[in-house]
Amino acid sequence: MGAGIWKSLWQGILGGGTATTRSIVEGESGSGGACGAGGTGAASAESRVAWKRLLPPDSFRVLFDEGTEPPHSHPLNREKGDGTFVCAACHQPLFDSRQKYDSGTGWPSFHGALPDALGFKRDYLLVVPRTEYHCVACGGHQGHVFTDGPPPSGKRYCNNGLALKFIPRGEALPSRRDAGAH
Numbered sequence: 001m002g003a004g005i006w007k008s009l010w011q012g013i014l015g016g017g018t019a020t021t022r023s024i025v026e027g028e029s030g031s032g033g034a035c036g037a038g039g040t041g042a043a044s045a046e047s048r049v050a051w052k053r054l055l056p057p058d059s060f061r062v063l064f065d066e067g068t069e070p071p072h073s074h075p076l077n078r079e080k081g082d083g084t085f086v087c088a089a090c091h092q093p094l095f096d097s098r099q100k101y102d103s104g105t106g107w108p109s110f111h112g113a114l115p116d117a118l119g120f121k122r123d124y125l126l127v128v129p130r131t132e133y134h135c136v137a138c139g140g141h142q143g144h145v146f147t148d149g150p151p152p153s154g155k156r157y158c159n160n161g162l163a164l165k166f167i168p169r170g171e172a173l174p175s176r177r178d179a180g181a182h
């Protein structure tokens with residue numbers, strides 16, 4: 001028991017040295033080809049400069065340097081209102097409040113995401129492979145998805161509050177913006 005996971009772990013580490021950028025297809029839409037065709041999770045140097053101007057430093061660090069906020073540090077962890085969670089950078093809607101639940105981890109947690117909102121990639125920052133996800137529109141890092149979530153999805157999207165904004169139902173969603181916006 002356990003030999004299989006270590007074998008695949010080492011294959012992942014040793015498999016060509018570019019494992020951190022290997023894309024996997026794990027979209028919510030199930031539509032196949034188009035899934036993940038958008039953001040790559042890596043912003044260009046020009047857009048990094050532009051996002052840095054638009055975002056508070058702690059949000060920029062999470063979104064574009066794959067940072068992680070301390071657990072229990074962000075008010076959105078406790079947000080229980082009805083509404084939509086959008087990307088703090090480009091305002092792409094990512095999660096509905098009906099997908100949120102209290103995982104007890106100290107980070108905003110969701111058991112599902114809005115269709116076609118997220119892109120995925122494997123990362124090995126903690127040696128054990130994890131699935132990183134990012135906003136498909138701007139590539140901004142949001143969090144990691146695990147398989148210990150509640151049924152029926154069994155997924156746990158562990159998100160940084162700093163990478164989200166909450167828009168209560170009934171309020172207009174903020175207009176989408178890109179790194180070139182003034």
Ligand SMILES: [Zn+2]
Nearest residue numbers: 087090135138
């Ligand atoms: Zn975004």
